Amino acid sequence: MAHSEHPTRHALLDAGLGLAERVALSALSVDEIVRGAGVAKGTFYVHFKDRADYLVALHRQFHDEIRLAIQAESDELPPGRERLERAAAAYLDACLRARGVKAMLAQARGLPGIGHEVAAANDRFAHDIEPDLRALGSAHPLEAARLFVAMTAEVALLELDAGESLTPLRAALIDYLAAV
């Protein structure tokens, strides 16, 4: 892909992430996006085929950023409990810093064009941590991985509502690893 990373394209996506903090993703209009990016409405269609195409790009950028943050924190560790704990913490910390988290985690999944994209992203995460759950001796490592991803996303959303890291919730998440 290599993201030609055109500055205007970047400005449009950046404006979208900022707006997604305040308005529902389904109500994120092209008018608001171009106003946020400071460009004309027609410019939007220079860089994106249509609104759905834009939303997919928005989600992909969000997901890629989070994924990089996780890898930076857990890449060099061998599969196992420590790597998984570090990955989960990196994910949650990145979600607390990132913009548009609620939009991407709670809203994107239900939108016409992006549902498939979100499912694929969750799938990718699940496969990323499957070796860890296998190393922990899980009888159903991939299934356990899917559930762990779902739980971690839920923690991210609850932390977002609270506006801060929720220690007992993270502890309950880590408790899961004793069981698999």
Added chain:
Amino acid sequence: MAHSEHPTRHALLDAGLGLAERVALSALSVDEIVRGAGVAKGTFYVHFKDRADYLVALHRQFHDEIRLAIQAESDELPPGRERLERAAAAYLDACLRARGVKAMLAQARGLPGIGHEVAAANDRFAHDIEPDLRALGSAHPLEAARLFVAMTAEVALLELDAGESLTPLRAALIDYLAAV
């Protein structure tokens, strides 16, 4: 509340649940709803203040039905593992039977007027099963309950995509109860 249960109101909600199987909840239009229910467009506003009011009622009906199915299956049991397993199975089986599951579980959360309603429903479920997790000796029973609710909803969605009950996934869900 006691739901005066007016037949036309019921027909409108029923049509919505049927339509939610096929179209995104955000794209569920008043036109389609009234067409599905076989009434005039104005009738919609006899029974609901506006579209958001209707969607809240739709979600509430879905949630109430599922909750009744769970209670019927697990009500007389004492808090503990068995009650929780039965409740989870009842929830998942009810989701496989119910209409509009994906809309309610994956889409409603992100919609402008209903997000709060969905959060409240999840909260209610979590408090319902908190005694079970306490009985199992969890160090963070309410937090563990929230995560269990999130996992179970995820299983429901994956089963819905698959179109059938997924045994290893349900097994991985139950494995969680060994850890808390």
Added chain:
DNA sequence: TGTACATCAGTGAACGCGCGTTCACTGATGTAC
């Protein structure tokens, strides 16, 4: 170096469409006397 042409991001007015909502009206049913 200068001229002619091609490319392409950016512009913004204009468009059509479908949406949620309104409202004056109908007709059946219930109530008063």
Added chain:
DNA sequence: TGTACATCAGTGAACGCGCGTTCACTGATGTAC
């Protein structure tokens, strides 16, 4: 039993609005010769 009135679910044409999308155009930059 009969008449007058009130109530209220239901009707559907009409409305305005905001949306996503288009398109003819501009102007700067790159390329050929």
